Amino acid sequence: MKIPDSPAQIMETLPSVKTDRLPLFLLPALALVALPLIGSFSTWVTLTFAGLAMGMIIFIIASGLTLVFGLMDVMNFGHGVFITLGAFIAVSVLGRMAGFTESPSLVRNLIAVVPAMLAAMVAAGALGLVFERIIIRPVYGQPLKQIMITMGGMIVAVELIKVIWGAQAIPLPLPEAFKGSLLFGETAIEKYRLIAVVVGLVIFAMLFWILSRTKVGLLIRAGVHDREMVESLGYRIGRLFIGVFVAGSALAGLGGVMWGLYQQSVTPEMGGAINVLLFIVIIIGGMGSIGGCFLGALMVGLVNNYAGFLAPKVALISNILLMVIVLLWRPQGIYPAGKA
């Protein structure tokens, strides 16, 4: 089929395409403000990289949550359980493959880590399917009940995890080749943080591609905007939602593996502990927006690490402060999803 048309004519009659680039400057601005406060350049680089790595992991975890809200207005306060499950699955898989993880060969490490990640995603996705069916579906359109029952569902699931893996923290050591740092002159960057940034970028690129280039992705975006119209065009929004929920759970499982490796330890409470950060991220980003979630997650990661260094006592409230500032600027978040 043919693509029109004379560009000159288009410019004449339509306002120029509005690309909202302003938020893209937030990250560099944040980093630049932090530099003089921190003082040392190499410390700043290290903290910035730690923040970006943490932000990428949070993004992987939160991406599904924001779409789940955008599509069905579902507030899932149980999302953290998929993180925990993913991390414990990694403990089990990697524990059985010590021969591979303790080898200095990157390839052998990956032979262990990749299956651990896939297993975590499958398990978290499967739990997501069950969670959607028995926890979420009975409370569509009832926000208050959603909050209660998803929190309750998470408590139950965490108890089950304790039954299987125990209540104690379990170490999750990094595979040999992931350990240590790369030196760039004065500054050291931990290898694993680099890996986390790369994985985060790959996931972001994939999600972006799906949402902008595939019909399913377009349907998800259309559904975030106007559910009824998507149904009137003949598509079952319920099925779309289940797919998004399961994919989002699987991504949270992957994020759990990465978060567990980042902290090199896994506890049944780790998912719940991150829950608050997730909601800060998706509120900052604009509920339902993947681009906003990405920026929000990176900002939260940076602020967390800068504040942890500069003023450890206020590190926790620094993210809430960030959220307040963003919302004063854009009350619907960075990229409002524009509900109809």
Next chain:
Amino acid sequence: MSEPLLKLEGVHTHIGAYHILHGVDLEVMPGEMTVLLGRNGAGKTTTLRTIMGLWKATAGTITFRGEAIQALDTPDIAHRGLAYVPENMGIFADLTVCENMLLAARNARHIDQMDAKRLDWLFGLFPALKTFWQHPAGLLSGGQKQMLAVARAIIEPRPLLLIDEPSKGLAPSIIQNLISAFRELKQTETTILLVEQNFNFARQLGDRVAVMDDGRVVHAGSMADLVGDEGLQQKLLGLSLASHS
């Protein structure tokens, strides 16, 4: 006389605690345009939404091609061949014109799979769509959005279109464009149920007319009869249309 394509019998609709439709009876004959008139709040939009399954009828039957559809879900109703252009047009503002059309084309998984001939025909009806093909639909003017909404409904042949007040808020010249587009559409055997308060618009296109008031159809007949009978117009539409003519 042939069987009606769509038939509503004693349809009641509740929205929450409110009883909105009180036994709507309506027949839409194949190949015709039926215009649904009535004052604000008469229940026209609710009737269309009930046909589409967006509200569920609490009593009565809705028959499409002989099959009862009142209990079906909206996507299933759409798959029977009903297309809906809502009052707010339902444009996906973040998506381009092209992407809006792709979602409406259920048989195409990709832009290249959309029926090129039909697209050309649509571009003929609504040239603005071609001009702004790659632009976010949210940037279109009201009239252009309305054209996109109608084009989306007919990107694939559908036996029945439900269109809610397409002339609302549009300048007369744009309305004239829409009228010619609907005229051409009528040549294609498409059956249309049109909600319209603008009697001037309605009379130029409608074959039949039904007038609603207070959740019921209070008059049904041919458009020609209504147009020829000033007294009847006065009686039925005096209240609702004085301000629109």
